[in-house]
Amino acid sequence: MKALVITTGSRGDVQPFIALAAGLNAHGHEAVVAAPRRFEALSGSAAVAFVGLDDSIFALQEELSGSGVGAALTGVRRARPYLRRWLSDLTGLVDVQPNVIVCTRKTLGGTALAERLGVPVVPAQLIPLEPATAQYPIPLAPAWWPSAANKLSWRASGALEAPWRSMVAQWRIDQLGLSARGASYGSLVDQVGVLSAWSPHLLPAPADWPAHAAPLGFWTLPGPVEPLPDALGRFLDAGEPPVLVGFGSMLDADPARLSDEVIAGLRMAGRRGVVVSGWAGLGAAVNGDDIFVVDQADYRALLPRVAVAVHHGGVGTAAAALTAGIPQVVRPYFGDQPFWASRLHAMGVAPAPLGRLRSAALAERLTQAVALAPTAQQVADRLAGEDGVAAGVDRLERLIEDH
Incomplete structure (x- = not known):
């Protein structure tokens, strides 16, 4: 098959789909990844064909980096022109001429493109958003959500598209020649299935989910x-394994305070640290040979x-640490991050999640985390027997055969 794989978001949202595309190629298919153009080099490193899509919304995100949560929230109103450019670029993917499309809900227009081309579409997800289950609330639900209403919480999945629904409807009419509304993402999951790209060792399938x-x-x-x-390699070689601290694309209202608390916490625990500055701007004014700051x-x-x-509890970072057999300390910010932080704690690979990060609390959690190293290694040993990409390719082949 010729598969067009469409995704968007940060590196953690894109990298798994490049992995899936590489797996499709290795199994004799042809895969093309369409994603924000800044990830072209990442795709090239895996020898995967790539179509770059508009990524100007990242400029807005970077402009707001370090400006505080309030600025980030007001910036949402400025996103609409960027999303119009994104949808316009999606229209050009008609020229790829795939015979199957794999896409996430966040792409907004991936299912419409399949409708325009008359080819099957297979939904994919990095966190559980479909189908609903009564076993636990949707990972985006607040921590106080009552268990009796677990299934009700899954209605939030469809609400994620609500702010952009009218824009997508107009794009369907104007650029694809379709009706304003197509099949919902949730109904496609019910009809076709979904590629769920996380390990059952992290989160098993609920009993009420279809196979x-x-x-x-x-x-x-x-x-x-x-x-x-090279400089980082020399730092790693110069002493005991350090602690890695990085919050990815998370924005903090006070980056200087966060940096001070992180460094103080590391020193209080007697640990060297590698600080990945990320969008939070960590470690800008660090002094001392016990801390190494790197952009990425x-x-x-x-x-x-x-x-x-x-880290912040993103499932991509959690997966990488689980695979490496490293215990974790999680300071979740929002969205699905508290959900994964709770799962990691329940698995015994992380202490209780941090709230507002304070040096003393960080030092305490680091001491607790070090003691969890044997459990983290046991989980890594179990994960070593999994091949999620091969399983994804196999399920995609079966879903297309059954279509």
Whole structure:
């Protein structure tokens, strides 16, 4: 088959789909990834064909980086022109001429493109958004959500598209020549199935889920691993395995305070640290030979060389740390992050999640996390027997055969 794989978001949202595309190629199919154009080099490193889509919304996100939560929230109103450009670029994907499309809900127009081309579409997800279950609330639900209303919470999945529904409807009419409304993403999951790209060791399938929605395993990008900067390598070689601290694309209202608390917490625990600055702008004014600040690094190379990973609870980072056999400390911010933080704690690979990060609390959690290293290694040993990409390719083949 010729598969067009469409995704958007941060590196953690895109990298698993490049891995899936590489797996499709390895199994004799042809795959093309369409994603924000800044990930073209990442796709090229995996020898996967790539179509770059508008990524100007990242400029808005970076403009707001470090400006505080309030600025980030008001910036949402400025996103509409960027999304129009995104949808316009989706229209051009007609020229790829696939015979199947794999897309996430976040792409907004992926299912409409399949409708325009008359080809099957297979939904995919990195976190559970469909189908509903009574076993637990949707990961986006607040922590106080009552268990008796678990199934009701899953209605929030469809609400994610609500702010952009009218814009997508107009795009369907104007650029694709379709009616304003098509089949909902949830109904497609019910009819076709869904590729769920997380490990059942992290989150097993609920008892009331159909087999065609069960988790397949993490989609891990094949080599080559990006080499670490020479200076970072020397730092790692110079002492005991350090603690990795990085909050990805999360914005903090007070980056300077967060940096101070992180560094103080590391020193209070007697640990060296590698601080990945990310969008939070961590470590800008760090002094001392016990802390190394880096803008970014390939976690596949870095995580096996650290003692603990401190992060925001994104499922991609959690997966990388689980695979590396590293205990974790999680300071969740919003969305699905508290859900995954709770899961990691329940698995015994992370202490209780942090709230507002304070140095003393961080130091305490680091001490607790180090003691969880044997459990983290046991989980990594179980994950080593999984091949989520191969399972994803196999399920996609079966779903297309049954279409």
